[in-house]
Amino acid sequence: MSETASETAAQRPAWWLRARFPEQPMLRHLSFVVLAGVGFYLLTSALSQYDNFRLGEIALYVTALAGLSVLTGANGQLSLGHGALMAVGAYTTALLMNHSHLNLVVEILAAIGASAVMGIVVGIPATRLKGPYLAGMTLILAVGLPLLADKYSSVFGGDQGLTTTQPSAPGSINPQEWLTWIEIAGALVTMLLLANLLRSRFGRAFRAVRDDEIAASLSGIHVARTKVIAFAVSAGCAGLAGAFLGISTGVVNTGEFPLSLSIGILAGMVLGGAGSLMGMWWGAVALVYLPDWATSISKSFNLGNGVSAYLATIIYGLVLIVVMMLAPSGIQGGLRLGATKLRTLLSGSGGANVTAQFQKPEEPVMATIGSRGTAGGDKREPGPGSERTDS
């Protein structure tokens, strides 16, 4: 400590090695968002119409992935039904567009609300027991909800679906660019709110429940309520993403929300790094571009039509397996590790201590999937799940 304090300016590493975002969470997150917003504004004006559409898709998937990342990474719950929750948001928006003349913001807020309510309805029974009940129930939702829309085709439009209208852009702005901005704004605001949520009382409660439910409840945390809140927040994010998806594709039908969408979202989240928010951008890029990459891979290896139709699906599955087995903290976890090593390397052996001082303490959320209870391959977690009465 005293060494660091007595260090002269000459001994300290260059300013660009010491440059950090503000320590205060709100300021820190806000400066991230403002920087990202400016960057995206410049990017959209440089991109073509089609690339702007893809960028908007990335932004909407980031919204859904970030919600799932909070649920899985911070709260330790698993959802296989985020595609279905996106469908709830998309259909809510489309129904409001077709039957009322509300403001777009109101329609989108209604979509978020409807998905969050759906999350609460499914989430409450799932919290009655510890275990992967939410995963199973949301799986049923993902399988069953599209069938419901087919059954009541007079309301939901059946196979044809419902049409949506793109918001009209003010002035001479390109409508696609305008929509992309809206989607990016949605993604950035979602990330800002989630980042603040994770640093708040709620975020700490999420993590406490994930790590040990009994200890959390002894500390005065209402375990069931915390889990339901986490799932409702996550579902709301999916609803927002669904609303954007419905608006940007111009039509909402059941074919857009198959079970594979839900599992793809899970794969994107795991790839980006469960619990991280920044990592969701990697996951979303993979989700949007993977079908294209899969097609070109199967073309260049002459895999034939039979395989190429399924290659993207198989890759999603392999991502889930490989990331979970080899690098449970995903791309963002790897990048964070690399950045830490690079900083240590750049600042030399003498500077290593200083770097460690300036380094923000690792957020406990970020890489916890897989880092818990790693001691001894055979040792079972002495968690609440392992004490069961035999029947």
Next chain:
Amino acid sequence: MSLFVNVTLNGVANGMVFAAMALALVFIFRATSIVNFAQGAMAMFTTFIAFSLLDRGLGYWEAFAAALAIGLVLGAVVERILIRPLRGKPEINPVIVTIGLLIVLEGMAGSIWGNSARGFPPAFSQTGLKFGHTKVAFSHFDVFILGSVLAIMVATMALFRWTNLGLRMRASAFAPEVARLLGVRVGRILTLGWALAAVAGSLAGLLVAPTSSFSPYYMDLNLVFGFTAAVIGGLESPAGALVGGLITGLCVSYVGGYLGSSLQPLGALALLMVALMARPQGIFARPEARRV
């Protein structure tokens, strides 16, 4: 009235299949606290292998036995390669791995056998039995379903209750550390548990294939119903799986018969929600004691 009888009989036959799926899930859950979401896809894959063997001219029962045997091996391989390395990690990690396996298997089956629905032949006639002059919706094949699932249930209960191996399996699930100290090869027991579970799953896959549109996704719904059955039964005991399967089968069949088959999954979801709110520990579970 005849609709009610037929729907009920259909529900019993379906319930038996769900019970076999639930048994597979229970086998794995009580040993490792993992819900194997790939159970349905594994069964789908072995049933498609049986389908290919039948196509090559192999006899029905040979193909049937081959599918069960391949299921046994597949279950053991999955546990050994994908699940064992994740022991000691949070339970959510292996669960995510099983979801990955689910879509890898579906994608592989799609690229090998195509997406279109085919017909899988039944073991026995599927025309309804006649009692006097009235024909009921319960065929010779349904009798076979009932008999084979009851047989595997009885065999499982006998295994757990009366055999040395069953005792070791219970010990490994209940207290793995103590079991290991007493000389039980816990790792092997877990592999065996996954293998036996996959056999039960494969049986469900073979039994339900003739009555469903046989595509790579045909087990998705059966996994969902099997999960519902397993949770209602408490995810702990074979008897719970059987009763849970029957309840789920009847409920799903009534929803399908009176409201339309597209509402069946949501019917199962509603059943599951009611069951979790009313009796979260399952119908057969005793009060649970937890040590802090």
